[in-house]
Amino acid sequence: MSEGKTIHIVSHDVPYPLDYGGVLDIFSTIQALHEQGVQIILHCFEYGxxxxxxxxxxxxxxHYYKRLEGxxxxxxxxxxxxxxxxxxELLDRLSQDNHPILLEGIHCSALLDDARFEHRKIILRLFNVETTYYKELSRHERSFFKRIYFxxxxxxxxxxxxxxAASWPVLTLSERDQEHYNKEFHGKxxxxxxxFxxxxxxxxxxxxxxFCLYHGNLSVAENEKAAIWLLTEVFDKLKIPFVVAGKNPSSRLQRIAHQNTHTCLVANPEERELQDLIGKAQINILPSFNKTGVKLKLLNALYNGRHCIVNQTAVEGSPLAPLCHIAETATAMQRIVQQLYHLPFGEEEIRLRKNLLQQHFDTATNAKALIAYLS
Structure with missing residues (x-):
């Protein structure tokens, strides 16, 4: 694809404001491609x-399209x-030219069976292996009806x-998801x-x-479960200041977070406030119970925070394990928190992060690779 080439991007949501990982990635993709001289026609599904x-x-x-809700x-x-x-309306607009199409998420794959796009250059970028993601959501959900839906x-x-997988080129955000698509779905x-x-x-x-910090979209059952697990299993007896921050916490989570004097919750922080919390924390502690995708909140903590503690699931399929302290049990996390809480974060850790993150997550390099795939 030569400089100035035009592409369509179809986004599952309006990629701004930057208040959760999925839109952060899409907005950053748009910025990176724009900086490489790509002309972008953006299509977003709008629902609020x-x-x-x-x-x-x-x-x-x-262009904006109303999502059909309910x-x-x-x-x-x-x-x-x-x-x-x-x-x-979207399909008609896409069919009016022959520019390559980048679909952001399986959510945007409704044109799969439309004959007009049979020979079109289309690439699907996955957020997760959604089959696995929704199965995990079902496991973590407390509501019976939501469990059945998931x-x-x-x-x-x-x-x-x-x-x-049998029809289109697919790009995954982790090597684990790539392996899954190859092995389970026989991707071509x-x-x-x-x-991004x-x-x-x-x-x-x-x-x-x-203090120690956990942050995420707290309306997602998996993230709420992680926050409650940290509050009740790790920090209940460990009298070290612990902050939970994120979008739309439930009343149950807020109640649990305020049961101890050394734990608290910051609901719906502004972007600047959240970044301030990440930067001031001694430890960003980010276990995950979902085995798919890449956690942008972990990347945020590695670029902007000090020590990071995760479980193996949070880093599996990514190159980030060497930059984190890994613990699987509440007892192991308590032990590492105690070891790190008074340990200064230093020059050597920062140098290691710079080298590894530049090697794998440089946006200009990855934008050029994406452009090559779309050519």
């Missing part, structure tokens, strides 16, 4: 975030996350992901391309911070 003028700074055109977005043969994002969605996604063309992010350099401060 509204039109965002900042997107016009990076895109030649921006029963209008339901059908028996497609996952809800796909069916609710089917739009004739289980059925996982079943339908398995069929959709298998069809996609599956490559690993690291996640807005962090241009390691800004971790040397010295000692004053």
């Amino acid at each position: 975030r509204g039109a965002q003028p900042i997107l016009n700074s990076y895109c030649k055109e921006v 029963h209008k977005g339901f059908c028996f043969h497609l996952p809800y996350i796909v069916c609710s994002r089917s739009s004739e 289980w059925n969605e996982s079943r339908l996604l398995s069929k959709q992901e298998r069809k996609v 063309w599956v490559h690993y391309l690291p996640v 992010h807005p962090f241009s350099e390691v800004k971790s401060a040397e010295g000692v911070g004053s």
Whole structure:
């Protein structure tokens, strides 16, 4: 693809404001491609975030489509996350030229069976192996009806992901997801391309911070479970200051977070406030209970925070393990927290981060690779 080439990007959501990992990756992808001289026609499904003028700074055109929510977005043969994002207006607009199409997420794969796109250059970038992701959501969900929904969605996604893998080139965010698509779905063309992010350099401060931090979208059952596990199993008896921060926490989580005087919760922090918390923490502690995708919140902590503690699931399939302290049990996490809480974060750790993150997560390098795939 020569400089100035035009591509379509179809996004499952409006990729601004940058308040969760999926849109952070998409917005960073748009910025990185724009900096490489690519002309972008952006298509977004809108369901509450509204039109965002900042997107016009990076895109030649921006189009919005209403997501079909509730029963209008339901059908028996497609996952809800796909069916609710089917739009004739979008398909008609995409069919008016022959520019390559980058689909952000399996969510945007409704054009799979449309004959107009049979010979079109289309690449699907995965956020996760959604079949696995929804199966894990079902396991962690407390509501019976939501568990049934997530289980059925996982079943339908398995069929959709298998069809996609046989039809289109696929890019995964982790080597583990690449292996899964090759082995389980027999993908005909599956490559690993690291996640895009807005962090241009390691800004971790040397010295000692004053608390431990877990952050994430707390409305996601998996993240709520991780936060509650840390509060009740790790920090209940470990009298070290611990802060939970993130979007839309439940009243249950807020109640648990405030049961001890050394633990608290910051609900819906502004981006600057969250970055301030990450930078001032002595330890960012980010276990994961989901075995797919790459955790952008961990990358954020590695670029901007001090010590990081995770479990193996959080780093599996990524090159990030050497930059983290790994513990699988509450007892092991307590022991590592005690070891690190007064240990200054130093020059050597920062040098190691700079080298490894530059090697794998340089946005300009990965943008050029993405452009080559779209050519």
